[in-house]
Ligand SMILES: CC(C)[C@H](C(=O)O)[C@@H](O)C(=O)O
């Protein structure tokens with residue numbers, strides 16, 4: 001197979017972890033005789049610095065014309081503490097998601113047997129946890145109209161959804177459940193929000209197309225509790241953009257480190273693969289960032305293109321690294337392996 | 351002291367746990383020679399059943415004319431699965447919060463040494479955790495305009511804040527921090543939301559009035575993770591209505607059971623005290639519901655009226671019950687004590 005891949009490594013630790021992901025892909029290319037062609041482009045704070053825009057037109061055009069996107073991380077503390085900045089790194093990612101119609105963000109959550117001791121949660125609670133979050137990525141509070149008044153003493157954000165936005169990701173979630181343990185849990189706040197009530201109605205209707213899949217409901221406050229109390233109960237967790245952001249980060253504690261969590265953002269024509277962790281600027285260029293999330297996002301990329309054996313190979317190599325304790329300091333306090341060494345080990349193992 | 355207390359016990363397990371809270375208050379009255387006069391009124395599903403409204407005028411009037419409110423729980427599964435119901439139990443509570451100007455919801459989070467084994471989180475992570483959530487309760491996505499279109503294929507909820515709403519609770523949070531470990535953490539999503547940026551600006555300005563208190567910021571997704579990874583880092587966690595709802599329920603896993611978590615809702619003229627757990631309809635009338643959250647809300651009530659010794663007495667009695675394992679089944683699977691027995695033990699101990 002030939003794949004043209006846009007590489008948007010972004011800010012902070014983005015470039016160094018993405019580098020390891022490329023190594024893994026190159027190794028797969030050699031072993032299975034695929035050709036992966038990478039093209040780099042700017043996004044986020046680095047793009048603002050170079051071009052004044054968080055998503056330069058050139059980057060967007062490249063992404064429209066490649067088979068998929070490998071994404072690093074974006075963000076910079078200088079923007080975080082400046083609430084009045086009108087141009088921000090995050091706008092780059094949000095615009096990219098919207099322009100390319102990447103409406104479903106898929107985040108697998110798994111308890112790794114070798115890593116349970118790094119999780120703050122007890123082993124007996126974690127054991128066997130294996131679920132996937134389907135987060136809507138093109139709507140909700142993220143993209144509705146935002147206002148402030150002239151004196152900047154008032155602000156608003158609009159949360160909006162329409163039936164077709166909900167329907168699209170719901171079908172994906174039910175299809176995923178069919179191939180898994182056949183359970184979808186819709187998380188919302190239907191006792192308060194009108195948009196949640198729309199979600200509940202649309203999802204309930206679509207569920208009738210998938211009679212073998214069980215559908216149940218949780219309020220988001222309860223879900224935030226259940227994810228820690230009893231994570232095994234979940235199979236496919238379907239939710240909106242904001243709730244998905246919060247709950248999937250929370251759920252990352254299950255795997256032992258957010259440095260392990262990969263995600264795929266899928267649309268009808270485009271796809272993007274990224275670690276769920278942020279830019280982690282403090283760790284930049286120190287060779288301490290965990291590259292596994294980025295490497296596992298490569299496995300999701302391969303699966304997306306039907307290269308299941310190749311994806312398994314990547315996952316197996318990651319598991320070998322973990323079980324041999326070839327991991328970064330977030331997983332083993334006194335580890336002597338850095339970002340590069342873990343990346344090399346995994347690539348060599350492939 | 352003489353206090354006239356409106357008792358809104360509501361739905362599900364609300365009445366039975368509130369009954370135990372009244373027992374505790376009565377015991378305090380006897381020991382310290384205070385007079386607590388209770389007046390019952392309907393709210394929630396039971397109010398809809400009796401009067402057609404989730405918050406009857408009579409209830410609201412009573413609440414306006416009492417010193418404070420003791421609240422149980424509201425909700426009923428028949429409304430949850432009916433997204434089109436126009437009248438809902440939750441509207442009663444939301445309207446009460448708004449009408450009485452109860453703008454600050456205060457939720458203490460503590461790891462109880464005797465209960466750490468019931469928490470899903472490891473003891474070494476929990477040890478020493480002691481923080482308090484200040485959740486804004488009169489604004490945000492809960493109260494902004496809600497719309498649906500005619501065909502009900504579109505819905506929206508508006509999140510709004512103005513400077514004075516934010517300022518009020520922020521001052522309370524900083525005052526609380528002054529009397530504690532002098533740290534306020536503002537949780538928001540300022541990298542995406544305009545309202546969050548307003549929060550960040552207003553809170554940053556107010557912080558200068560409290561130079562001895564340290565202010566820091568966390569994005570809500572990161573906060574949802576940090577609450578589990580490292581709960582000891584928090585002292586006062588300040589946040590908006592929706593984030594506060596999600597994070598405080600999540601944080602309840604720290605104490606070992608949501609059945610232990612009390613809260614106070616405070617305004618300039620009124621105050622309401624309630625367990626944070628919901629109506630838990632499945633447990634209704636089975637004498638298995640944990641009354642401790644409701645009883646601890648009585649301790650918050652007493653503190654609010656300056657009765658600190660009395661509040662300590664209630665807390666000590668609760669701690670005695672816990673350390674003697676006089677607790678309900680949520681805390682000890684094979685417990686032979688029910689709601690009533692735990693309530694009686696605590697009242698007798700006072
Ligand atoms: C960087 C930020 C805008 C983004 C989000 O909130 O979607 C991130 O937290 C994520 O989850 O991908």
Ligand SMILES: CC(C)[C@H](C(=O)O)[C@@H](O)C(=O)O
Nearest residue numbers: 191192221425440443595626
């Ligand atoms: C019942 C519901 C409307 C309420 C809320 O979301 O505020 C509850 O979850 C709470 O936290 O008090």
